Amino acid sequence: MTANGAPGSSHKRGHRRVSRDGNVTFKRRSTSEIMTAIQLGIEYTVSRENHTPMRDLLTHDFCVVESFDFPSDGGRGTPAHKLSSFAFKCYAPAAFRHFRRFYGINMAQFLHSICASSLLELPNAGASGSIFFRTADDCFIIKTVQSGEAKYLRRLLQQYYITLTQNPGTLLPKFYGLYCYKCGSKRIRFAVMNNLLPSSVPICEKFDLKGSTYKRRASPEEKAKACPTLKDLDFREIHPSGLLLEAEAYDQLVDTLARDCLVLRSFSIMDYSLLVAVCNLDSPDAVCGDAEVKLNHQLIPTPQPDAIAPHPPPTEQQRWHPASATAPPADPELESAIKRSPISGLPARNERGDRLLLYVGIVDILQDYRLAKRMEHTMWSLVTDAESVSVVHPDFYSTRYQSFLREFVFKRSVD
Known part of the structure; x- marks a missing residue:
């Protein structure tokens, strides 16, 4: 295969x-x-x-x-x-x-x-x-x-x-x-x-979000994969009410996104995405396809080179422990996997009230709005609404990107 x-x-x-x-x-x-x-x-x-x-x-x-x-x-x-x-x-x-x-x-x-x-x-x-x-x-x-x-x-x-x-x-x-x-x-x-995605934590959904709608649905070929990367329109269908965050977490996330988008806009960068991977703490068995992320069965090991002498593992003082704030999941094995992972998740809930961990990060930032991208925008503008495509001016891209995330993806808890 x-x-x-x-x-x-x-x-x-x-x-x-x-x-x-x-x-x-x-x-x-x-x-x-x-x-x-x-x-x-x-x-x-x-x-x-x-x-x-x-x-x-x-x-x-x-x-x-x-x-x-x-x-x-x-x-x-x-x-x-x-x-x-x-x-x-x-x-x-x-x-x-x-x-x-x-x-x-x-x-x-x-x-x-x-x-x-x-x-x-x-x-x-x-x-x-x-x-x-x-x-x-x-x-x-x-x-x-x-x-x-x-x-x-x-x-x-x-x-x-x-x-x-x-x-x-x-x-x-x-x-x-x-x-x-x-x-x-x-x-x-x-x-x-x-690395944004922990290999030991079961991921049930993964999204690549740009805030645009034109051709922003995963293809049948992509959806057939063990752990497909879904897109903006897929997210709105699966989570019509968005993902609910605690008020403080929501405010911090929105503020961080605004500061990051300001930097990207100052660099004339556009066409970046927010990668969102979801772990369901209350349904740990609800994983992508054949549990690619949980079991690692599709990862291809590279043989260890003989010429490289292994280094001793870092001491406790050298070890890297990122902060993590998660509610204990129902599954003890899942709780142990989350604690072992060096990657922190953001607590959230879905429309059913299930407890989630979100693994979030901005990706694909090395795309500046130069001649090739301007020509691509002009070409797509001839066949569809110019404001719905992903390749647009960095100022407009930043505004649309943040609006989409606030309006459709992340919701602030009122409790």
């Missing part, structure tokens, strides 16, 4: 290809080879931070690019390995070191999460054909990004740093590293980010 669900057939989306025998490649490089190279590269570049004292960030730190060669038989300070020789670039290492430190992630935890255990390749590629890897402890996602997205993120880094310091509770993606792996003529850029 291949990634598109058809046995014996090949499937390609963007640069990601799944062969007839189930092997996954990206830009014609095996994803297992890419993953091993990524672990080697991060292991080497982040470990070098031990030799550099921590200091205040300077403007030029956001523009620094460090490059290292990894020949198969070993190079100056780099280990020998069984892969093809490759080069590895690390963008703005001092800046990302500060980002990680700001969120309480030290070098030991970062390396232990990424390099000590096999990473898991997520089977469902994004619309652009990206590849996703998740660390075994659920803390981080590694995602391939296009060249333009990587350049755009680098341009935003200094303002992004200001945003983090002013609004530490932001729902924007938290970027912890930006790298480039080059083998032969192929360049593969990828970012390390916070």
